Amino acid sequence: MTNNEQNRKAGSANPKIILAAVAVVLVVAFIVISQFTGGNASQNDDYDGMGSRTQSSQAASDSSSSEAPDVTLNLVDGTQKQLSESRGHVVILSFWATWCPYCIEEMPDIQKITEDYEGVEAILVNCGEDAQTVEDFMAENSYDFTWALDEDYAVQSTYPTSGIPYTLVIDAEGNVVQAFSGSKASGMYNDFAAAVEEAME
Amino acid sequence: MADGNNKGRSGKGPGAKRHLIQLLAALLYNLDFQSIATLSVGRAPSKSVCAPGLHCYSCPGAAAACPIGSLQQAFASSSLPMGFYVGGTLLAFGALAGRTICGWACPFGFLQDMLDKLGRALHIPEVRKGTWSRRLSWFKYVMLALVIAGPLITLANDGLGKPLFCSLVCPAGTLPGIALVASSPSLQGMVGLLFSWKVSLLLALVTAALFLYRPFCRFLCPLGALYGFFNRFCVLRYVVDATACTNCGACVETCRMDVRQVSDRECIQCGACKDACEFGAIRFSVGMRKRDASPQAPSVERTHHDE
Numbered sequence: 001m002t003n004n005e006q007n008r009k010a011g012s013a014n015p016k017i018i019l020a021a022v023a024v025v026l027v028v029a030f031i032v033i034s035q036f037t038g039g040n041a042s043q044n045d046d047y048d049g050m051g052s053r054t055q056s057s058q059a060a061s062d063s064s065s066s067e068a069p070d071v072t073l074n075l076v077d078g079t080q081k082q083l084s085e086s087r088g089h090v091v092i093l094s095f096w097a098t099w100c101p102y103c104i105e106e107m108p109d110i111q112k113i114t115e116d117y118e119g120v121e122a123i124l125v126n127c128g129e130d131a132q133t134v135e136d137f138m139a140e141n142s143y144d145f146t147w148a149l150d151e152d153y154a155v156q157s158t159y160p161t162s163g164i165p166y167t168l169v170i171d172a173e174g175n176v177v178q179a180f181s182g183s184k185a186s187g188m189y190n191d192f193a194a195a196v197e198e199a200m201e
Numbered sequence: 202m203a204d205g206n207n208k209g210r211s212g213k214g215p216g217a218k219r220h221l222i223q224l225l226a227a228l229l230y231n232l233d234f235q236s237i238a239t240l241s242v243g244r245a246p247s248k249s250v251c252a253p254g255l256h257c258y259s260c261p262g263a264a265a266a267c268p269i270g271s272l273q274q275a276f277a278s279s280s281l282p283m284g285f286y287v288g289g290t291l292l293a294f295g296a297l298a299g300r301t302i303c304g305w306a307c308p309f310g311f312l313q314d315m316l317d318k319l320g321r322a323l324h325i326p327e328v329r330k331g332t333w334s335r336r337l338s339w340f341k342y343v344m345l346a347l348v349i350a351g352p353l354i355t356l357a358n359d360g361l362g363k364p365l366f367c368s369l370v371c372p373a374g375t376l377p378g379i380a381l382v383a384s385s386p387s388l389q390g391m392v393g394l395l396f397s398w399k400v401s402l403l404l405a406l407v408t409a410a411l412f413l414y415r416p417f418c419r420f421l422c423p424l425g426a427l428y429g430f431f432n433r434f435c436v437l438r439y440v441v442d443a444t445a446c447t448n449c450g451a452c453v454e455t456c457r458m459d460v461r462q463v464s465d466r467e468c469i470q471c472g473a474c475k476d477a478c479e480f481g482a483i484r485f486s487v488g489m490r491k492r493d494a495s496p497q498a499p500s501v502e503r504t505h506h507d508e
Binding site (some may be wrong): 012013014015018022023025026027029030031034037042047099100104105143150153163179180181182183185186189 | 240241242244259261274277278284326327328329330331334335355361362363365385387388389391392393395396397398400401402404405408412415
């Protein structure tokens, strides 16, 4: 292919070869990287890794403590409740918003956990939205959750939720067993169940 | 800038000055130093404003919002006010600058420009444009369709609109994503095939950018596709003086984007053509003007490097 040779002489390359090379890079990179992801990576056993990342986090910045910071929850019905009042049973604390499709997608999994495991309380803390928005959502979706508002992000900033959904499984003593950043497309039920079972030990 | 003197070269194009402005503009997209230090996603009030280039709202450094991400969110939430707001912002950016934004104020474009320089410095063989790249440049309109259709179709399907371009394609978000995942054992346990795909795509684009000029901008960027519509009449752009132009085609030949004419939809307004014009017919124009009498495009066969 003399045309190809001419291009080489001029310091340029055959587009087909380069595009093929780029495609090979893509495939090889994909195979290599997927060896390190998808649950093959280390699970987060301790809560302490995340806590230092928000400026207002206090208890969580103590690396030896996995205690869930106690917060005042403003429930949708207007009452208030301390998170510590839920000690004595396992709590799933999940941060969400109506504009977050992945938060909404994991709610059925949370619901199923509360049905399958006795005594588990699911507290869903809405991030930054007003009561009406949350009530409209509740009306359209029937879940047995404790719904809390957090319009000024006060609760959220106590926890390192730079992204949502952010779901924590807390045992009866108030310690965080596991924190999940984001959710998987394949569903979170198994992950939640494993954490809840560990919390119940 | 040019004084319209048509007797000879009217001066060089912007050259290195453009890269300096690109560097400064890149800071615009990385101003949230506190969030960078804590590797968290910021929520400052400034993030309700769009910055014009392609970047990611979820980047810790972002002090503003990405217009493409915001557009998808407007579709996903079916919010008319948000739709008008984002649409209006894009119209304003486009009408002001068109793809001058691509050439001067986009951080991902800047990254590719620097990779190009690196590639040439390392004597990596360059893949020149041709009919193949001209054809491939249409694919960014498919990406634009994905930006619009993705949230709408997912919204219609299961009531939840999702930003498919952001999750499936955009490399600008992958860069900070790698940093966020690397620093969080919790995230590491969560990421799967999609993350592998995004990182691979980023690596492939970085590799490609060493061999060919601005591969993402030319073939994949929906924002460039959008801004391209404004290139013929925006306020800030290069124009050709038809009386001085001799149709020699040097401008199109020098140009590393897949243009047919100066300042058409593929032009990123970088000014390299101004350097190439021996007749001083090209200058940077600031202002509203009537559609200028653009010269006929030089014959395509003369200016393409076919394989």
